[in-house]
Amino acid sequence: MTATVLTAHTLREAIARRTRHALRCGALRPIETTLTHIDDGGVRFAVREVSSLARKEAARRADAPLPGAQQTPRPNPFLPYDDDLCVGALSPTHVALLNKYNVLDAHLLIVTRRFVPQEALLDHADFAALLVALRGFDALGFYNGGPQAGASQPHKHLQAVPLPLDAAGAAGRTAPIETLLDAAPAGAMRVPGLPFAHAFVRLDLAGSAMEARTDRQAHRDAQCAFDTYLALLRAANIGTGEVDGVPHQRTPYNLLVTRRWMLVVPRETERVEGISVNALGFAGSLFVRDAAQRDTLARIGPMTALARVAKPDALKASTHA
Numbered sequence: 017m018t019a020t021v022l023t024a025h026t027l028r029e030a031i032a033r034r035t036r037h038a039l040r041c042g043a044l045r046p047i048e049t050t051l052t053h054i055d056d057g058g059v060r061f062a063v064r065e066v067s068s069l070a071r072k073e074a075a076r077r078a079d080a081p082l083p084g085a086q087q088t089p090r091p092n093p094f095l096p097y098d099d100d101l102c103v104g105a106l107s108p109t110h111v112a113l114l115n116k117y118n119v120l121d122a123h124l125l126i127v128t129r130r131f132v133p134q135e136a137l138l139d140h141a142d143f144a145a146l147l148v149a150l151r152g153f154d155a156l157g158f159y160n161g162g163p164q165a166g167a168s169q170p171h172k173h174l175q176a177v178p179l180p181l182d183a184a185g186a187a188g189r190t191a192p193i194e195t196l197l198d199a200a201p202a203g204a205m206r207v208p209g210l211p212f213a214h215a216f217v218r219l220d221l222a223g224s225a226m227e228a229r230t231d232r233q234a235h236r237d238a239q240c241a242f243d244t245y246l247a248l249l250r251a252a253n254i255g256t257g258e259v260d261g262v263p264h265q266r267t268p269y270n271l272l273v274t275r276r277w278m279l280v281v282p283r284e285t286e287r288v289e290g291i292s293v294n295a296l297g298f299a300g301s302l303f304v305r306d307a308a309q310r311d312t313l314a315r316i317g318p319m320t321a322l323a324r325v326a327k328p329d330a331l332k333a334s335t336h337a
Contacts, residue, residue, distance in 0.1 A: 019111050020104035024229075027103075027152030031114070031122050034103045038114055043100035047119050049303075051184070052310065057319030058209055059192050062182035062301045065310055066119060094127045094171045110145035115175070119303070124149060124176045126157075132172040135162050137256060137263040138245060138271070142174060144238035149176045150221060150275055151229075156181065156191060157273040158295035164268035165283045166294025179274065181301045190274065192300025197277055205251050211319060212326035214281045214298075215251035217244055221275035241278075245271065248280040253330070267327075270295035282327040289316065293325045 022030055038044035049064035094113070103112040106126060115123040126145050138159065146157045155176040160167035179190035189195060196209040197216065205215050221237075229237065248271075249256065255266030268283040272295055281298050289312050291304055302318055304310045313321060 019102055022104040022106055022112060022148060022152070024148055024151035027112075027149065030103050031112075031124070034101070034114060035122065038100050041100050043098055043116065044114055045117055046121075047117055049119055051182070053182075053184070054314050054318050056317045057196075057211070059195055059300050059319065060182075061192055061318040062184075063310055063313060063318070064119060064301070064303050065307065066303050066305060090170075092131070092171055093169065094125075094173065095131060097127065106145040106148045107141065109141040112145075112149065120177045120181075122153075122178050124155075126174040126176060128172045132262075133259075133264070134160075134167045134170050134172050135264050136172060136259075137249075137265060138174075138242070139263075140235075140238050140242045142172075143241040143245070144234065146174055146176070146273065147221070147234070147237055147241060150273070154179045154190065154275060156296075156299055157271075158299070159271040160294045161265050161270065161283075162268040164286050165270050166286055166292060166297075175295075177296075181296070181299060193279075193298065194300075197279070205248070211323045211329060212281065213252055213329050214279060214326070215248040216277065216279045217248060218277050219244070219273075219275065241273070244278055245280070248278060252280045252282050253327075254280065254282050270298055272299055283325060284327055285325050288321045288324045291321065293322065297322055297325075 020030065035044060047066055049066050052063050052065070054061045054063055097111065097113055098116070101114045101116060103114060103124065106112050109129055111127055111129060113125040113127055115125055126149060149155055150157055155178050157174055157176045159174050181191050189198070196207050199209070200207045200216060205217060207214065207216050249269070252269070253267075254269050256263055257266050258264065270281045270283060272279045279298065286292055291302075291309050291313060293302065296302070302313065302321075304313055
């Protein structure tokens with residue numbers, strides 16, 4: 017099936033149309049959650065209890081091979097992708113798919129047409145595809161750079177979810193973490209109040225959100241976003257190298273991008289006391305599998321949980337040495 021070519025003007029209606037179709041045929045299986053809040057470190061964190069996480073983890077353990085047994089490769093859900101979930105083509109190199117098991121409505125997966133490892137660095141083409149989504153609707157784009165950063169699939173894919181992440185959260189802010197980001201000094205790459213290594217910069221993509229962009233302008237916009245990303249990787253001390261001639265990360269990390277800002281966080285590990293954290297956690301949106309995990313998160317404190325899965329803040333460590 018040939019994917020429909022998407023633009024910023026057609027994306028929202030294409031998502032709505034494909035969502036209706038995927039719900040009718042059963043390809044899309046939304047997951048209900050219970051939303052609560054935990055205030056910590058100046059942020060009102062949105063915490064969603066997702067009971068299906070427990071079922072998925074149990075299924076994953078059941079499917080795990082016995083010690084010594086021959087392992088078979090996991091199927092790649094993106095090659096081929098499910099046509100019923102395909103919203104369309106964002107570019108010659110990327111397609112937009114609905115997240116089959118979505119917790120948030122209109123959750124897009126921005127997937128490379130050919131296989132590229134998730135640990136490969138993002139490139140100009142990745143940002144060109146992402147910017148189509150960000151212009152199509154006010155969204156949070158994010159990337160989980162490797163399993164330790166929360167990636168569940170080895171095939172390169174970015175993701176985008178509509179903003180605000182929590183309509184019941186802080187008024188006027190599209191993501192809970194913006195209570196801290198908005199207070200960062202102009203031009204600063206570090207955000208006071210974030211107790212872990214990171215690099216941050218403000219963007220201004222809103223002005224061009226619904227304007228028609230020529231191919232030349234779109235190329236320039238993507239190059240600017242790509243250059244900003246590379247600068248943040250350097251500022252956050254995220255090591256890079258080449259594998260078979262392709263630039264790869266040496267450090268797992270999360271990337272978060274909106275029309276207004278970009279944030280990079282280097283990672284140490286995926287979980288804290290059994291609670292998995294992906295890029296959305298650093299936007300202030302966390303997921304737990306049951307009430308016990310929510311209680312654990314409340315005891316630890318969400319901001320402390322983020323600090324425990326991210327790289328330590330080297331500047332603060334040297335200050336206290």
